Amino acid sequence: MPHFLYRTTLASAVLLACAGTALAQEQVVKIGHSGPLSGPNTFAGRDNDNGVRLAVEELNARKIKVGGKTLKFEVVSEDDQCDAKTGVAVAQKFVDTGVRYVMGPYCSGVTIPASRVYDNGGTLVSTVGTNPKITQAGYKNLFRIVASDVQAGANMATYAAKDLKAKKVAVIDDRTAFGQGLADEFAREAQKLGLAVVGREFTTDKATDFMAILTNIKAKQPDAIFYGGYAPQAAPMARQIKQLGINAKLLGGDTLCSPEMPKLGGDAVDGAVYCAYAGMLVDGDAGAKTFQDKFKQRYGQAPDVYGPFYYDQVMNLGQAMEKAGSTDPNKVGAWLHQHPYKGVMGEYAYDDKGNRVKAPVVVMTFEGGKAKPLASY
Template identity: 60%
Template sequence: MYSKTYTAPLALAALLLAPAAQAQEQVVKIGVSSPLSGSNAFAGKDNENGVRLAVEELNAKKMTIGGKPVRFELRAEDDQGDPKAGVIVAQKFADAGVKYVLGPYNSGVAIPASRVYNDNGIVMSTVGTNPKITQSGYKRVFRIVASDTQAGAAMAQHAASALKLKNVGVIDDRTAFGQGVAMEFVKQARKAGIKVAGHEYTTDKATDFAAILTKLKSQKVDAIFFGGYAPQAAPMARQMKALGLNAKLLGGDTLCSPEMAKLGGDAVGENVLCAQGGAILDRQAGGPAFEARYTQRFKRKPDVYAPSFYDQTMFIAQAMKTTNSTDPAVVAQALHTQTYKGVVGTYAYDAAGNMKQSAVTIYTFRNGAPAPVSQ
């Protein structure tokens, strides 16, 4: 009798309390804007995977912020590496209540999208390297790797001091990234005493570079710096070999991918060098463990920027924890003042959102994979 009289109300109370407890959970929506289709989809998926691994690990820790449990929810959108599509993705995230976005990958997408993110109070963390990205005064925009200024300068210095190059040609694909890194290379190469024999132009959709390469071959260049992406750089390397153009192919971070060797075959080896922001993963204390977790989870090794996107997601979570807030305004301010030791470097940002210090590593290719030659 008593059992029936008192347990029913207690059970009912428990059922009523359960939704209330669940309502206390804070959902933090994390967006990823990257090219998930097209020629750079390999990079976009790698970026997404880096964030996904961080989100899964954070959720497994069952964090609490302000005394309430937090669950991170990942939303990935394909910006196609296209500025117009990137702005549409940015507005879609804003409409969905996303307050933190990792990406875009391409500078040309990051520049216009940053305004949408800023206007909607969203924290944007990009690997876009064009200096213009952080020159708009937006306090919630962060560049989580070295800029074109740093990468272009590092490659120019390596070309002059280590490779002893005297006469180089330059090609860029007219994208914000390609132009930016090419111009920085030209500026620093000339300062280092290297002659720039010619500056040619192509597009990020081109596959035939014979005319440009033949022109540069006639100018007896000992290297070509290409401001562009691996899907164009790889056939360029093959065509250089076919034309008997025995010059080195230099580039920025976008060439530092296993995809470059995959697409270029035996035309990509120690003749190709690239400058990538960040420390060498397997030489960092947490690098091998990260690579093992990533490989187990996604059945492939991390590419160029998965570690950086992972680190920045973890840095954002740290900022939430230390400020006891998920408010992007509060978190952004903390990102400007705190430091975070990640798996591929230490993160600290200046007032503009640039890394205060970012290592740049020069890579070449050995046995079909990027291999560091200096840092």
């Protein structure tokens, strides 16, 4: 062999050996994200994805070691379109490709069927799906990282009765697992508190014209209208409530706390929309405010409703792997059940079914196009 070829071959071998050693000292941990990256809820899916990615960047900078290897976190994001069939296909793809940690799904109607696939595949799931059925299935490695419909719906009913002094309420839902579940909980608690539910109407999560059902409701003269659904429908609904001259507040869950509401609803939103945000007050907490500034610097905009929760839970997972000394979802899941974590959005502690215990809920309205906190529960 010519001398220069020998030296080239030797140099290549050394480089390969070094690369092999580096890889041997590193362990890749894939963090999947399942959410709506297209369609009317794209803004929420992108925000959630940003929360995941920001946490992964920070975890990689920390160079966490488990079993002598440095963990390298990688984000794998898939568009489930808030569609059950698509979400199940995404779940199967994640399971088949060795993704053992998934953030999402965003929509309860996707989470309910997809969680069975994840459980069968040994994947740990952290969802913001709020329908109570999600955690009733008994999957040991499924965690709800926000308040459930039971908490949000009940607190909104309490606020309507005690603070808004409402006597009569109408209820609309979009027939999704999220919207219907939330509306059911609100109606149930409202009746317990002595409020009269004077109308129950239904729409879809694709609708934009609510004039017919709002005209029916107007005749019943409710003090408040509760909507179980998402911001892309709630915003035009608020405009049409104003257009029809209905003297009633529009109430809803945390999806109505989105910055998209004033963007889409304009002046029909200010002082007229009230929402139950499953989080804590950002401006009243130094850590949360720091996170918000960091997020804005990284992505050029403030976080939406759920981005901070996704960030918190990914950071929680990283710490759990380090403390448990394992990347095995069963061991990490056991750690999450046994040890609370203090994040941007408060303390994360879970009951035996994976519900977040003592999840904070803040009732908010809008003033000058910005969310304004009114009461916390």
